[in-house]
Amino acid sequence: DIQMTQSPSSVSASVGDRVTITCRASQGISDWLAWYQQKPGKAPELLISSASSLQSGVPSRFSGRGSGTDFTLTISSLQPEDFATYFCQQGNSFPRTFGQGTKLEIK
Amino acid sequence: QITLMESGPTLVKPTQTLTLTCTFSGFSLSTSGVGVGWIRQPPGKALEWLALIYWDDDKRYSPSLKSRLTITKDTSKNQVVLTMTNMDPVDTATYYCAHHKQLAFFDPWGQGTLVTVSS
Numbered sequence: 001d002i003q004m005t006q007s008p009s010s011v012s013a014s015v016g017d018r019v020t021i022t023c024r025a026s027q028g029i030s031d032w033l034a035w036y037q038q039k040p041g042k043a044p045e046l047l048i049s050s051a052s053s054l055q056s057g058v059p060s061r062f063s064g065r066g067s068g069t070d071f072t073l074t075i076s077s078l079q080p081e082d083f084a085t086y087f088c089q090q091g092n093s094f095p096r097t098f099g100q101g102t103k104l105e106i107k
Numbered sequence: 108q109i110t111l112m113e114s115g116p117t118l119v120k121p122t123q124t125l126t127l128t129c130t131f132s133g134f135s136l137s138t139s140g141v142g143v144g145w146i147r148q149p150p151g152k153a154l155e156w157l158a159l160i161y162w163d164d165d166k167r168y169s170p171s172l173k174s175r176l177t178i179t180k181d182t183s184k185n186q187v188v189l190t191m192t193n194m195d196p197v198d199t200a201t202y203y204c205a206h207h208k209q210l211a212f213f214d215p216w217g218q219g220t221l222v223t224v225s226s
Binding site for chain 2: 042
């Protein structure tokens with residue numbers, strides 16, 4: 001199985017801050033990586049696919065980079081609605097695996 | 108617009124079999140390249156992928172749960188059914204179904220259904 005490791009597991013930040021979350025795969029996955037946002041009591045929503053492709057309707061302050069084993073999700077200027085938990089997921093091989101999540105909290 | 112909705116029991120007893128149904132609209136599971144997956148999330152924990160079924164009836168399972176899972180589809184009803192045998196309290200979780208996008212990712216997701224395993 002490919003292990004997905006996110007860091008940090010939690011981060012406190014303020015509105016307007018720039019935040020970067022990292023996801024590392026235990027083996028190369030090319031660009032078969034997605035980022036999801038999950039708010040309390042809600043289902044995850046796909047933000048970015050193929051490492052850097054922003055989904056329709058997702059604000060441009062979100063961006064994704066990376067290839068191989070190391071990936072990042074950056075939020076350029078945090079808005080109040082961005083405080084949530086973020087998960088990465090690899091789609092390169094089976095079993096599909098997710099990172100453990102990064103909780104983004106208000107400072 | 109693609110939508111999915113999970114249905115099934117909210118409470119099952121240990122050792123029982125769980126049967127969950129995902130009813131979807133906005134796509135057909137008879138169309139080439141289409142898949143539906145199941146993912147679960149224990150309270151306060153991470154997401155865990157369980158199973159996937161494709162338009163051609165190819166099925167994939169989590170290796171750690173493969174012996175307990177069965178995924179099937181009913182194309183005429185736009186439904187996918189997941190069964191999990193021998194339920195245990197550690198299987199308490201919100202169970203989601205999701206459209207499998209680009210044969211790799213999940214989008215969108217159903218709202219999820221919380222299943223509690225308790226005697």
